[in-house]
Amino acid sequence: MDVNKIREDFPILKRKINGKRAVYLDSTATSQKPRAVIDAIVNYYENFNANVHRGIYRLSEEATDLYEKSRENIGRFIGARSDSIVFVRNTTEALNLISYSYGRFLNEGDEILTTIMEHHSNIVPWQFLGRKGVKLVFTDINEDGTLNIDDFINKIGKRTKIVTVTHVSNVLGTINDVRELSKIAHDHGAIFIVDGAQSVPHMPVDVEKIGADFLAFSGHKMLGPMGIGVLYGKRDLLESMDPFMGGGEMISEVHTYGSTWADVPLKFEAGTPNVEGAVGLSAAVDYLRSIGMEEVRNHEKGLVSYSLERLGEINEINIYGPRDPEKRGGVISFNFRNIRSERISEHLRKEGIMIHPHDVATILDMDSVMVRSGHHCAQPLMERLNIPASSRASFYIYNDRDDVDSLFDALKKVRGVLKI
Amino acid sequence: MDVNKIREDFPILKRKINGKRAVYLDSTATSQKPRAVIDAIVNYYENFNANVHRGIYRLSEEATDLYEKSRENIGRFIGARSDSIVFVRNTTEALNLISYSYGRFLNEGDEILTTIMEHHSNIVPWQFLGRKGVKLVFTDINEDGTLNIDDFINKIGKRTKIVTVTHVSNVLGTINDVRELSKIAHDHGAIFIVDGAQSVPHMPVDVEKIGADFLAFSGHKMLGPMGIGVLYGKRDLLESMDPFMGGGEMISEVHTYGSTWADVPLKFEAGTPNVEGAVGLSAAVDYLRSIGMEEVRNHEKGLVSYSLERLGEINEINIYGPRDPEKRGGVISFNFRNIRSERISEHLRKEGIMIHPHDVATILDMDSVMVRSGHHCAQPLMERLNIPASSRASFYIYNDRDDVDSLFDALKKVRGVLKI
């Protein structure tokens, strides 16, 4: 895998920030887009743009063909048939769709089992079901940031109707053994939902192999455009569910007294779809496939290993999550914890962090090193880790060892800037 | 307004179909995109792409700034403050959002008053509320395709909690007097929702002037990208409502036991937003503003007048909706109804149409004239008009008299091709 060549494909990476080379380490939040994806969007609007599914003229038929071929291509990427692929806006909408539509089958006293390392998008939609007395139960983590399987087994039971778990944590980097969790869930008669927002972009994912009844992911995190995401669902489940939103496209017949629905997957796609988004995401999938998802995974593993190595040089920094690169994705969250200085503010010392992540991010940005800082939409995890926030660097195909070096060079300056 | 110059701005219109100039007459379904919008998308991805609202580094702050400035700009376009603008995927999602979130305030026996000329997107979401005993009531139309105001006044009453009306019908072209309907709705204590999918792209619309409590519209129908739409809502209403979808962005605090919400409008924007879409739609608004919405409206009125004139030449064709160009938008739906020929299929004759709209569309497409044919996502209206379907030509800023001529030239060939 030739990162230099890959970088050439990403126009934004040529941008200089403060006169310096952009070191983008926030792909977990959103990825940058290769020329091939941007071109696919432009080509779509310049040559094929039309509304789909209902036009008799050539342009609309071509657009429909592009839209449905994109569905097929994206489905193939995760080992799924196209008729189990529902286009949504993002992971969040996918999970809300399940909560609203599948949630109808749950009753008071039923339980949904999740984990304490989830993104808000895999928490809040399930809390909504609290209105009808459905209980959300959180599996704890071990000290090393892996899932506490004993706790999971303890908490699953007859009342558990849904198990929903992130494949890869966007904070800890932990890769959950979803295949194993799926077996346990199914043994208990629960359906198994995988939040694939951080796995599908970064490693080979096959819905059959991981035993997912539903899988949700976002295009924008995997080189695709914003505004497009995917809900994969087992056909029989999708067919059993009522629609989520109502309107054009998703109907079979509408009468003043009532309506009937189109077949899956259109039943869940109300209104004019984001054809541009589907076409762009399909181009992104082609790009990733041309590299190979095994390669992507190995590349990130390599960067994580190298980061852990270099981390040895700065022993004021603690990272969260497993230390073994085999068990973690390309995400490293960290805080300054072990500074021997009298000049640390009292409250930070009390919280066990020495420098606020916001200050870290600002100081890194001065060297155009872009990391995220905050709660990463995982407040329950932050509470569990007993920290208000953390900094987070994350890697993708366009990052290289130079980027890791830039990160550490900049990190070494933080104390100096703050004079502590 | 110089249509030739405007056409130059739309790359797709240079495409030849069957070796002929593309005559795109389906802007009611979706509009084509000017270079300025395509460029805005490319520029966004090449220079500013990042996740918004949470990044401390420059790129994310710039993206946030672009996103929020787009909100402001689009709000200004309809006379609204930016904090009453919620970004959604399309009109359909906007209406579903209201149905789900505001719908909670409705109870068994309450009524929603709409019209028989609505798009499915303004019918099906309200039918969903039938689950809890809310009744959907349809106002009839007059013979000329205008709204039957007497019927509207008859049907509104104490039980009416919501009045929801399309500003412009996507089939009849009828422009409803929403200002007047708003007054009646408010006098009865109902809130007033306007489906602006066919008005905001085509004429000046000001939320205050039309008295809308909510206004929904789609970016893709007004030169903007797919996958972005707008729900305008009065702030106090938006504030009173529970969120629709849950996840990132829309929260204030998330705990294992429950969550609190961000302020309006973010409360209604769950997950990573479509920043590209917002930026693209903002560029579209700039483009429309540079022409002037009065100009756009007048231009379309001119094309409608000219079409009605030319229609005089083919008296086999009947159109639906008001004959007065002042009362209709740039949409003309029609059928062949008065052919004196023994060779008409019996069932079509029985239905009062002589040639099926699908055949019309196919034959027009041979001359690369693109019209829609079908039920136009308005089946209740089709039933009311007692037809299975119609053909529909619709105009926008890039259409000119030549396009109208091409339409009529092609229409004149239809009988010949079918040998009737």
Place this chain on the structure above:
Amino acid sequence: MSNDIYMEFILENYRNPKNYGVMDNPTVKKSGANPLCGDDITIYLKIENGKIQDIRFTGKGCAISQASASILTEMVKGKDLEYVKSLGENDLLSALGIELSPARLKCALLSYKVLKDALSGF
């Protein structure tokens, strides 16, 4: 395959459909619709001794869907069930002899789908 989808053969079957009309006491009667187009078709079958002794259809729709129904009924009338069941979509399409875009394909295949549906119990 002809590019001219409105060639004489199609138009002839559209204007003067074969086997058009209701059947009394059919062995099986089945309807199907394409709600997007407002097309619908009903097929009536008289089945005896493993044969389609008679077939009728009624319905409405565009030239393609009507002509296709007419041509299909001619293809199967008097034929063994075994043979009829073995017919694929392409057999009907080549009998039509015209090149169809995906949207019009749906029109052309409506009658085929209804027939298959009607025979599913046999």
Place this chain on the structure above:
Amino acid sequence: MSNDIYMEFILENYRNPKNYGVMDNPTVKKSGANPLCGDDITIYLKIENGKIQDIRFTGKGCAISQASASILTEMVKGKDLEYVKSLGENDLLSALGIELSPARLKCALLSYKVLKDALSGF
């Protein structure tokens, strides 16, 4: 305005914040948070004769939010309520003397918002 947002004046107020700590029996006590950052601040006020006789704050957050709170308390301590109420966001920002990006602006203005909130009843 300085480009170096971590200039000595800011750092000094961050490391040795003025008026930091709890107040017993305050006239009013108000808290506010910026959940996105995990920052929060509590302000205690002793108000007498239309004057802010004393002010304290506790809380946690980044250097900017802490320094800003420290500087704000110094700006208003002993001042007339009328004067304090007339202070705008820009007054605090120019007292800070640094150029802030929109995201960091939120950090800087947290204490200001809490103070305004605390005074809203007076």
